[in-house]
Amino acid sequence: MMLTTQDLLNARILIVDDQLTNVQLLEQLLSxxxxxNVTATLNPTEVCALHxxxxxxxxxxDLQMPGMDGFEVMAxxxxxITDAYLPVIVLTAQPAHKLRALQAGAxxxxxxxxxxLEVKTRISNMLEVRLLYKKLEDYSKILEEKVAERTAELRESEARFRSLTELASDWYWEQDEHGYFTKVSGPVLDMLGIRVDTLDGSANENTHEGWDAAERAQLHAAIEARQxxxxxxxSRTYPDGSQQHYRVSGEPMFDQSCRFIGYRGIGVECKQMVYSNASINNTASS
Structure with missing residues (x-):
């Protein structure tokens, strides 16, 4: 975030002094x-509108002017102005006014x-600080706009993803690193009868009833291996002999430091067992 000499020389400067000789001297010096881009006014009441x-x-x-002094102008x-930075250097022959002017915002x-030499040095230093402040402010606004734009894109992408998963499945689910559901879209809890327990029913022995033990063990092994x-x-068999069949797909989730944070996936209820569980074995061997 560097400034060039041209940045400084193109800065917009306003001279405010009721003495024409002072205005002319400063205009010549700056030129x-x-x-x-140097302009001037002898009328302090014009300053706010001009700025x-x-x-x-x-x-x-200038601080001492008839009708409206420099302190009133700064007020x-x-x-x-909406800018919190007041870009003012006061001109004064009264040493006692210097501290008051700084306290007023100069x-x-x-x-x-x-x-x-003092005039040129103070003006140059002041402009450098002011222009860097503006560049930083502009850069912050650009970052805020980019963050807002990216956030909107992510929300739109998530909405599309949710829509697709709802079309392709009966439910979408997420679990934390301990296996507990943290997000569910669809009737998965009621359909599986596992409430807030884990997908493979390992958190609560009461959920094992009716589930195929071999299938449950295979799913549990895949989850434990982060596959x-x-x-x-x-499938699940109920006391009346009826059965429910399901298919579920899932993938492990990791944070930016590669720490495992859980699983997410989709599932469907099936009328017939169409797929085998060889996919897990194939995944593990690949």
Whole structure:
């Protein structure tokens, strides 16, 4: 975030002084230093409106002026601009006014009568700080816009993903690293009869009733090994002899540091057992 000499020389500067000779002296000094966008006013009541219109990078402000002094001008600027940074250097011949001016929001001061080297140095330093502040502010706005845009894209992508999983399955599910459901879309809990327990029923012995022990052990082994599984088929037999058949696919989830944080997947209820559980074995051997 570097500034060039041209950035400084193209800065917008406003001179405010009721003494024409002071204005002319400062205009000549700034012109000779190469500054290209310098304007001036002898009327302090115009400053707030001019700044709203032009958003000056620096205002050289005399403190002692008739009708409206520099302190009143700064008070008006603070209430009329959205920028929290007040880009003002005060011009004063009164040493006692310097501290009061800084407390009122001025960023620096230049003593009268003018020391030309001091004037050029303070203006250059002030502009450098001001322009860097603006660049940082602009960069922060760009970052905020990019974050908002990326967040919207992610939400749209998640919505599409949810829509597709709902079309392709009876439920979508996520489990934490301990195997407990953290997110469910669809009737999986009621269909499987496992409430808030794990997918393979390992958290609660009461959920084992009716489930095929060999299938449950195979699914549990895949989860323990952090393996993905595709169309794993399992079934449950109820006391009246009726059966329910399911297929479920899942994949392990990891955070940015590669720590296992759980599983996610989809599932469907089947009328017939169409798929075998060889997919888990094939995945493990590949």
């Amino acid at each position: 000779e230093a190469g500054y290209k 709203r219109q032009h958003q000056y990078d620096l205002i050289l402000l 008006g600027l603070r209430t009329n 960023k620096d001061f230049i003593s009268k009568p003018f020391d030309l 993905p599984f595709i169309d794993f088929a399992f």
